[in-house]
Amino acid sequence: MRNISIITIFFTLLILQGCGGESLISSITTSTESATSTDTTSSTEPVTSTETTGSTEPVTSTETTSTVTVETTTRTVAPYSDNPLLPQQWYFIKNDTFYNTHNINADAHIHPWPTQTYTGKGIKVVVIDDALDTTHEDLQGAVVETYDLETRTTNVRPKDNSETHGTAVTGLIGASSNSIGISGIAPGVELYFIRLPFNSTISDSVIVEAFQKAKEWGADVVNCSWGTGSVSDAVKSAIIDLARNGRNGKGTIIVFASGNGGIDEIGDPIGNDESGIDEVIAVSATNINNERTAYSNYGPQLDLVAPGGEHMGLATLDLMGYAGVDMENYIEYDSSEAFGGTSAATPIVTGVVALLLEANSSLTRDEVIQILENNADKIDPTQCTYDSNGHSDYCGYGKVNVERTIRALIGG
Numbered sequence: 001m002r003n004i005s006i007i008t009i010f011f012t013l014l015i016l017q018g019c020g021g022e023s024l025i026s027s028i029t030t031s032t033e034s035a036t037s038t039d040t041t042s043s044t045e046p047v048t049s050t051e052t053t054g055s056t057e058p059v060t061s062t063e064t065t066s067t068v069t070v071e072t073t074t075r076t077v078a079p080y081s082d083n084p085l086l087p088q089q090w091y092f093i094k095n096d097t098f099y100n101t102h103n104i105n106a107d108a109h110i111h112p113w114p115t116q117t118y119t120g121k122g123i124k125v126v127v128i129d130d131a132l133d134t135t136h137e138d139l140q141g142a143v144v145e146t147y148d149l150e151t152r153t154t155n156v157r158p159k160d161n162s163e164t165h166g167t168a169v170t171g172l173i174g175a176s177s178n179s180i181g182i183s184g185i186a187p188g189v190e191l192y193f194i195r196l197p198f199n200s201t202i203s204d205s206v207i208v209e210a211f212q213k214a215k216e217w218g219a220d221v222v223n224c225s226w227g228t229g230s231v232s233d234a235v236k237s238a239i240i241d242l243a244r245n246g247r248n249g250k251g252t253i254i255v256f257a258s259g260n261g262g263i264d265e266i267g268d269p270i271g272n273d274e275s276g277i278d279e280v281i282a283v284s285a286t287n288i289n290n291e292r293t294a295y296s297n298y299g300p301q302l303d304l305v306a307p308g309g310e311h312m313g314l315a316t317l318d319l320m321g322y323a324g325v326d327m328e329n330y331i332e333y334d335s336s337e338a339f340g341g342t343s344a345a346t347p348i349v350t351g352v353v354a355l356l357l358e359a360n361s362s363l364t365r366d367e368v369i370q371i372l373e374n375n376a377d378k379i380d381p382t383q384c385t386y387d388s389n390g391h392s393d394y395c396g397y398g399k400v401n402v403e404r405t406i407r408a409l410i411g412g
């Protein structure tokens with residue numbers, strides 16, 4: 001019986017749109033499933049970007065600053081427009097100037113709630129990933145608890161410069177809304193982080209522990225922007241236990257990236273990835289044209305799609321300073337190392353789930369998934385044919401739509 005896994009993280013390096021408008025993915029990571037293999041086969045190479053000079057201006061907002069108090073931290077949620085990089089957060093809020101400059105489909109974003117009523121306040125989001133730069137300026141006061149399953153300490157900071165993925169993922173969910181950087185989709189959430197050493201083979205028992213830890217912390221939502229492509233029975237049981245029995249029996253919502261192979265390999269009969277487990281939400285990615293991305297995995301188990309980038313990355317956090325993939329503290333949309341993939345689409349859905357749970361914390365896991373799927377946009381009819389249940393193997397039940405979903409939840 002197999003007892004080690006190789007975790008693959010699902011981000012892509014993107015070649016950015018050049019003068020000719022031509023763009024493509026330079027490299028993708030694909031799942032590896034060999035139990036005896038000792039190294040991952042993700043080959044990624046840096047690409048040079050064509051510098052674009054988008055003139056952008058902040059969207060105006062009349063929201064006033066509100067203070068969110070959580071157990072051990074205080075998060076101040078400033079107007080989203082205070083965040084200087086908000087205009088380039090095309091996946092979140094439509095900035096007319098940025099959209100026009102870059103010819104972005106008007107519906108490429110997630111249709112945010114028109115005010116800042118819901119920020120994920122009081123919702124516990126657990127991110128399981130490679131590392132988190134807890135010193136990041138845009139995460140101050142946001143992180144409640146951390147645990148490193150390799151060193152058995154609370155220090156989840158990167159062990160080397162390659163561990164940038166978890167910081168980028170976490171930023172998309174819950175970066176602070178303030179006068180610096182970006183705003184997460186849910187800038188009021190309580191962030192919890194579990195570090196798994198992705199650079200080495202990892203025993204299944206450690207992955208099991210990650211989900212047990214999330215349960216112990218009382219996770220409302222768990223973000224997993226990775227997969228092994230060959231989930232063991234033990235890990236599957238731990239995931240299903242958390243999904244069914246977390247949140248005091250209401251069920252923890254676990255969100256998994258489908259992977260970037262562009263193939264049908266999520267779940268049985270062809271694949272056996274964590275994202276193929278019925279109890280989790282499997283997420284694939286859309287681009288600035290509001291279409292499914294070619295690299296996204298697909299199949300009957302796919303639940304939802306969300307912006308993950310293809311021709312343009314998702315602006316998010318990098319390791320502070322010269323560390324990480326960028327000299328700056330952020331990976332901007334036009335960085336040569338722009339962040340994208342189903343790894344990027346997944347935290348968008350996680351953030352949206354946090355908003356929903358703030359709007360109604362009594363929802364069960366089943367109810368959350370149902371209302372998200374019922375109110376998703378049936379995008380990209382060319383690639384995605386929806387059946388009588390509203391499901392497409394290529395787009396799941398469609399693309400998350402925050403405004404319609406919350407409206408369905410609260411009425412009106």
Ligand SMILES: [Ca+2]
Nearest residue numbers: 176178180182
């Ligand atoms: Ca910020």
Ligand SMILES: [Ca+2]
Nearest residue numbers: 278280281282
């Ligand atoms: Ca599912």
Ligand SMILES: [Ca+2]
Nearest residue numbers: 321323326328
């Ligand atoms: Ca950096």
